[in-house]
Amino acid sequence: MENPAQIAELSHTLIAAGRLFHQRGWVPATGGNFSARLDTERMLITASGCHKGELLDADFLIADLDGQPINSARKASYETLLHCQVYRHDPAVGSVLHTHSIANTLLSRRFERIHLAGYELLKLLPGISTHDAAVDVPVFENDQDIARLSAAVDAHMKKVPQTPAYVIAGHGLYAWGATVAQARWRVEALEFMFECELQASRLEEPK
Amino acid sequence: MENPAQIAELSHTLIAAGRLFHQRGWVPATGGNFSARLDTERMLITASGCHKGELLDADFLIADLDGQPINSARKASYETLLHCQVYRHDPAVGSVLHTHSIANTLLSRRFERIHLAGYELLKLLPGISTHDAAVDVPVFENDQDIARLSAAVDAHMKKVPQTPAYVIAGHGLYAWGATVAQARWRVEALEFMFECELQASRLEEPK
Amino acid sequence: MENPAQIAELSHTLIAAGRLFHQRGWVPATGGNFSARLDTERMLITASGCHKGELLDADFLIADLDGQPINSARKASYETLLHCQVYRHDPAVGSVLHTHSIANTLLSRRFERIHLAGYELLKLLPGISTHDAAVDVPVFENDQDIARLSAAVDAHMKKVPQTPAYVIAGHGLYAWGATVAQARWRVEALEFMFECELQASRLEEPK
């Protein structure tokens, strides 16, 4: 059932994404985690406790969409259930990427949602074809009970199916796409707009 | 009519510029696009939808100065007409580079023009030989109708021929030069001065 | 008594940490110093006066836990006694890393302690398993008398054994861990949270 060439290609693409995110400062310490869908029932996901900027092939494992590792003694990433939620919610999702940036940490500690409007880069998000649009990226309160957090995210996404991505307060961004490349581009676009929002808020009258 | 050595050299120079801009955070996601003039009627330009920090030879195509691809099934960059406008406006232009930076995004969302004065780096801009000068970089409202946007830019440049570069609000910078190197140096100089303006505005009394 | 393979491995890991910190701007000029424990009585430590972003094998020496070089004509790092203090305080410590960042410099010039609360990355620090926690990173006044500074740190750590790391005002961070990797991850996590605190303080009403 395993396809070694598929696994090698996906892990190499995720390793490269991790290196880029590390250069940007978006995966400090052991923060962040990445996955790619293998088929309707399985995903490749980073193991718990490794540095996401310096991933090796051995740092990935296969898990089912309940988050259970398949043929692996390694522990899946602590937040595996959040990846499962996205893959179950939308069968078209091929990759889920989670990053910790300064901008997403600071914005998510201050706001209940991050409102993005008028940016050309909005066109990277699902279903948007003009800068003359607006989206709300929801912010969820952080919770060490990942099953409970995952249920809260799922309830929101059932209610607002066009949710383009979300942020956990003081913790980080979850974004996704049909491919690893598309998920990565959305991370780049969202982090760029978050940084703009953060810097813009410094130009305004303090509240 | 094609000169493979010329095409290879120009594409390699544009690939290198893209890598540098990516390190700086100036071409997030699939943002930005680059071109170089081949002759009086044709240009080499990045294809639509690729990442400008990770360009391959295959990511370029040849188009005429109406933006029509020549012998290529690939789609030219979405904003090709903006490149055409600059090459038609000034036959001495050999390269046009478009970047999306945090600084140019933020300044262009706040101001109708970006006023630069007293910087040594102004000397990089066309026709300026002293820091004791001032230029206005015009800001155009973003528009998904690129033909209309291109016409607005063209009207401005006919009225103000010494326009050194321009910015599209919430979107990015267009700069150019006789060579790819000169265009890239102008991008570097302009982005540096934009970042100075952005940071200086935080040091002032909030307005 | 020397184990060349152990020394080579530790020095290579410290060299890689230095390169990363240099890219981040955390070891400007000859700032910073790094060490790893060899056994209960000896450590490997960077020599005085070298650039920590461009370390060579020859830039390390072995010293005892009083800071005296063993079989080396090179001078140990100026702040060797601060490393000795940590190794003596906790036999489980395997590495001590010292960095100079903009954020730790600025925060330590303004505050007597750096209060960190509600960050997911707090989980990287010793004894913390939830973001719903708070720690105080103590700030010590800078002192060119390193023996006196080391005694002040030691008195504090005896009183507050769960001290996760500390900062010297206008100078830098000392962090540690069971391994070089763990110490480096803590540096990354702390510097990330310091940068968040610094940027957050700009969003508030000036005091």
Added chain:
Amino acid sequence: MENPAQIAELSHTLIAAGRLFHQRGWVPATGGNFSARLDTERMLITASGCHKGELLDADFLIADLDGQPINSARKASYETLLHCQVYRHDPAVGSVLHTHSIANTLLSRRFERIHLAGYELLKLLPGISTHDAAVDVPVFENDQDIARLSAAVDAHMKKVPQTPAYVIAGHGLYAWGATVAQARWRVEALEFMFECELQASRLEEPK
């Protein structure tokens, strides 16, 4: 009289410094210039108009301490006389480095001198052995007449021989040392402290 090995070693060290400064954003476009003393009467200096982050061996030329190229058709850097002034002022100087950073540009546009006090990194500057010190880095008004600017700098340095470095307003830093390495470390230390000063000024009540 030429020593090819000496010239190769110095140019390689300057090329490496340029790469680092470019990564940091301190030599945008063709900004900056670097030199190293060859003997009592000659220096190696970057040629005019090249990018200081991508220097090649061919981008250097030899000039006398009046700034006249020796056996070279290339033009010396525009600001060669400023290098000559430092070498003539102090025979112990072996290298002069000039950088354009955001921080030195912004501070020099606001202040007549940059006051640095209480930083551990002050110890990198000539004659300082404690953080408990203060220096003033003078700021000179920019002037396209380099002979006149050089005379102004020289008059200041004769009056204040312990001047550790200086900045030209809206233009950049000049720093120096006995070797290229020492000059580069001083640039790193000064740019670090400038960035601290810039960021600290944002934390204060706007003036």
